[in-house]
Amino acid sequence: MLNTLIYSLFTQDYVAEHDSNTIIKFADNTTVVGLIIDNNETAYREEVRDLAVWYQDKNLSLNVSKTKEMIVDSRKRWAEHTPIHIDRAVVEQVESFKFLGVHINNKLLWSKHTKNIVKRARQCLFPLWRLKRFAMGPQILKKFYSCTTKSILTGCITAWYGNCSASDRKVLQRLMRTTQYITGAKLPAIQDLxxxxxxxxxxxxxxxxxxxxxxxxxxxxxxxxxxxxxxxxxxxxxxxxxxxxxxxxx
Incomplete structure (x- = not known):
């Protein structure tokens, strides 16, 4: 925690040099978001270069092996993007990555994220069944659901649920129905949450x-x-x- 705090203090004064770019900093993670218009990547590439130079000037090191680049392009035809380099090392281009607990892909689809949270939420059903077998009442079971399953399902839900596919929503709601059956309490639908x-x-x-x-x-x-x-x-x-x-x- 202390390392994270020190990192935040060191990097809090760095801001984007170009209006088309945004710097997102959280704890020890730094993300550069660049808007590329008319295939002009100059501002984006300069931002990455300036950020790397700024890190060197502050005696901070970038872990290039953990640094990823993801390109979001909804056009049917798009030119191949030349990889960026940091300290002469090529930054890996990926189709998806996990950002602050949310799996984002370059098509802005959310199936991978929903599958992940459903898997994690289902792991909470077993202890919920155990509590029910020990004759715990609906109120206690509902409290356990709120602290475990609900927190998993609703994490950053405002960012990803709106564009979920119909099949993903069915899987989520099926999980809610199973949880409601176990708890014996009335639970809100995922859409209501x-x-x-x-x-x-x-x-x-x-x-x-x-x-x-x-x-x-x-x-x-x-x-x-x-x-x-x-x-x-x-x-x-x-x-x-x-x-x-x-x-x-x-």
């Missing part, structure tokens, strides 16, 4: 004017509803911000 989390997160953003996303929640002229984003892309409509605005306007 997602809606509640979106509303709660959106309300926090609306109340916090210092939040970078605060400007995305703007009231209409009559001051009762928020402006919603219109798009032909189902992927965009199902993301957190459009969904959260829709839930707030209900």
């Amino acid at each position: 997602y809606t509640w989390r979106c509303q709660r997160k959106a309300q926090k953003i609306v109340k916090d004017s210092s939040n970078p996303s605060h400007r995305l929640f703007s009231l209409q002229l009559h001051g009762k509803r928020y402006w919603s984003t219109k798009s032909r892309s189902k992927r965009l409509v199902n993301r957190f911000y459009p969904q959260a605005i829709r839930f707030l306007n209900i």
Whole structure:
């Protein structure tokens, strides 16, 4: 924990040099997100190079073997991306990676993540069965569910559930029904948990004017509803911000 704190103190003053890039820092993880327009990768590559130089100047070392690059491109035809280099070493390009507990892939599909959390959640069903065999009541079983299975299923749910496939949602809901059968208590559907989390997160953003996303929640002229984003892309409509605005306007 002390190493993580020291790292955060050392790197807190580094910010992106280009407007098209974003630096995400959490504990000892640093992520560079670059928006490439018209196949112009100059700003993105300069950002990575400047970050590596900055680390050297601060006597910090980048573990290139653990550094990965993932390219998200929804175009049907896209040119091959030349790998980036750090300290003369090639950074591995991957189709998916685990970022702060969430499995993200370059197609922005969430099957791998849902399979992972379902596997972890099912491991909690055995101790739940054991507690039931020891004649624990529904309230105790529900508390155990909230501390284990629920926390696993709802981790970062606002980021991934909106664009889950129908088959993935069925698997998640089937797990919820099994858990409800074991506990003997009424449990909310996974969709209701997602809606509640979106509303709660959106309300926090609306109340916090210092939040970078605060400007995305703007009231209409009559001051009762928020402006919603219109798009032909189902992927965009199902993301957190459009969904959260829709839930707030209900």
